[in-house]
Amino acid sequence: MGGLGDGPPPLGPGAPAPERLLAFLEVLGGIAEGNTTLLSAHEQACADDKYGDPSYRFWHRHLSSLFADEHPDADADFMAHAVLAVFDGALIRRMTPPADPRRFTRSVQQMAMALLRG
DSSP: OTHHHHSOTTTSTTSOHHHHHHHHHHHHHHHHHHOHHHHHHHHHHTGGGGGGOHHHHHHHHHHHHHHHHHOTTSOHHHHHHHHHHTOOHHHHHHTOOTTOTTHHHHHHHHHHHHHHHO
16 A cells, blocks of 8 residues: 555556546455455454544545545545445455455445546
8 A cells, every 4th residue: 555655656646536546446455355354353453443543544535535636525535434434344255255256346446436426
C-alpha cells in the first residue's frame, strides 16, 4: 500500500479516480482474500475502536479522496466507510468460493464503481 502516495499510476497519483479506485481495491481485496483469518483476528483486536485503527484511517482517507475527486458534492466520507464495511473476514470467506477466488474483490470493485458513478 506504500505506492498510494508516491508509486506509479494507477495505484499512485497521476491516474483518474476510477482507475485508482479499481487498482486500490484490487490490492486490498487480494490481501483480504488471502488473509481472512488474520483479518478476522484484526477485527476482534480493534473491535472497540475500529475507526481509530491507523490502517483503517489510511484506507478511509484514500477512498474518501477518490470519491471526493470524482463527486465533490457527494458524501465521500460515508461512501468510503460503506466500501470498507464489506471487508469483513466472515463475509470474505463466504464470498470467495474455491471456483471463483476473486469474486469478493470483483464484487467490491463493481459496488465502488457504482458509488463513484453516482
